[in-house]
Amino acid sequence: MPQYTLTYFDIEALGEPIRMLLSYGKIPFTDNRIDFEKDWAKFKAAMPMGQLPILEIDGKVMYQSMAISRYLAKQVGLSGANDLENYEIDNAADNINDFRAKIASAAYESHEEAKQHKYEILKKETIPFFLNKLDKIAEENNGHFALKKLTWADLYFTGLINYLNFIAQEDLLANHSNLRKVVENTHAAPGIKEWVAKRPKSNR
Amino acid sequence: MPYKLQYFNARGTAEPIRYLLKYGKINFEDVRIESSDWPKIKATMPMGQMPILECDGKRFFQSVAICRFLAKKVGLAGSNELENLEIDSIADTVVDLRLKIMAVSFGPQDKKAEGMKTLKEETVPFFLSKLNAIAEENNGHLACKKLTWADFYFAAFVIMFQFGAQEGEKVWEKYPALKKVKENVENIDEIKKWIAVRPVTDL
Numbered sequence: 001m002p003q004y005t006l007t008y009f010d011i012e013a014l015g016e017p018i019r020m021l022l023s024y025g026k027i028p029f030t031d032n033r034i035d036f037e038k039d040w041a042k043f044k045a046a047m048p049m050g051q052l053p054i055l056e057i058d059g060k061v062m063y064q065s066m067a068i069s070r071y072l073a074k075q076v077g078l079s080g081a082n083d084l085e086n087y088e089i090d091n092a093a094d095n096i097n098d099f100r101a102k103i104a105s106a107a108y109e110s111h112e113e114a115k116q117h118k119y120e121i122l123k124k125e126t127i128p129f130f131l132n133k134l135d136k137i138a139e140e141n142n143g144h145f146a147l148k149k150l151t152w153a154d155l156y157f158t159g160l161i162n163y164l165n166f167i168a169q170e171d172l173l174a175n176h177s178n179l180r181k182v183v184e185n186t187h188a189a190p191g192i193k194e195w196v197a198k199r200p201k202s203n204r
Numbered sequence: 205m206p207y208k209l210q211y212f213n214a215r216g217t218a219e220p221i222r223y224l225l226k227y228g229k230i231n232f233e234d235v236r237i238e239s240s241d242w243p244k245i246k247a248t249m250p251m252g253q254m255p256i257l258e259c260d261g262k263r264f265f266q267s268v269a270i271c272r273f274l275a276k277k278v279g280l281a282g283s284n285e286l287e288n289l290e291i292d293s294i295a296d297t298v299v300d301l302r303l304k305i306m307a308v309s310f311g312p313q314d315k316k317a318e319g320m321k322t323l324k325e326e327t328v329p330f331f332l333s334k335l336n337a338i339a340e341e342n343n344g345h346l347a348c349k350k351l352t353w354a355d356f357y358f359a360a361f362v363i364m365f366q367f368g369a370q371e372g373e374k375v376w377e378k379y380p381a382l383k384k385v386k387e388n389v390e391n392i393d394e395i396k397k398w399i400a401v402r403p404v405t406d407l
Binding site for chain 1: 250252265268269272277295312330331334
């Protein structure tokens, strides 16, 4: 079995879907957590695109969390059976990523006035729009995001949810029961259940 | 099997899809929506966005997912999952750069000048020099030392990167390996023919 080392910050966010995929596949991995204040500045220059997470597979450095997730999903049986099914999962994951990017655009805005304005639009329009659309997809797929079954799109969303709540500054699942079902279904999956019980506590 | 692609009158995120369809010699209707018509069409789109690709009554959206799907059809995907991961990482990186440029372009107007300066001096050089190093290692390609949809995905956005660099085509002189990636794609017969006839747009 290849040696896996994940390097990320000491938070869930974009590292968590990868941790969940490896856990689901019962693949042992080194969960390397970088101290942002102390270590990131010097680490950053050594990263392929100056970002985390990275996953080392037998020493080869892989980056881009969605690409890594898609790859691991194939290893652990959480991808589609054909190209069309994989498209459906990719589509769901891309929608989730779009949602994340829109929230992040507000959260990481450096100009205070622009930030406030962005959060206004986020709360009034963007978040309700995406939550309704995503909830509908989850309803059509019986508490999943694609193919009416557990796929890596479910893990991508569930891995991110605490982080999304943190940067959105609200409980995104409060009024969307189908999305809550996705998270529940994922947390109940073998391997992930054990991981969630023992993982370091984080608010994002 | 008639495909129908709908997007604005621009290259944008539809262009890599057009490149892949042309490369695969797949006939498609290249529908361009007027901005004035967009508000009412937007409501009919699955996630309120374009491009959208229709085939046999089914609608496909999310441009990167579509590209990955088409690449498999036209023989531009990896030959194993590790190769596909390598290609995906490049496509995602191109998306990261594109989003940073678009954030400035479509961001608050009073911050635009400052944003464009950061793009020109920091962001675009950072990404392009990293991608150039990757293209050097891969002999004028962006993944797997061969032509893949990663090359097409990059080549389709050159006008966007030129916009961010604020230098026009001259910018590629600084990144010779990326220039090779661009030329490798643009010299393909079907792509060359498409470039000669495609509508001229700013982005």
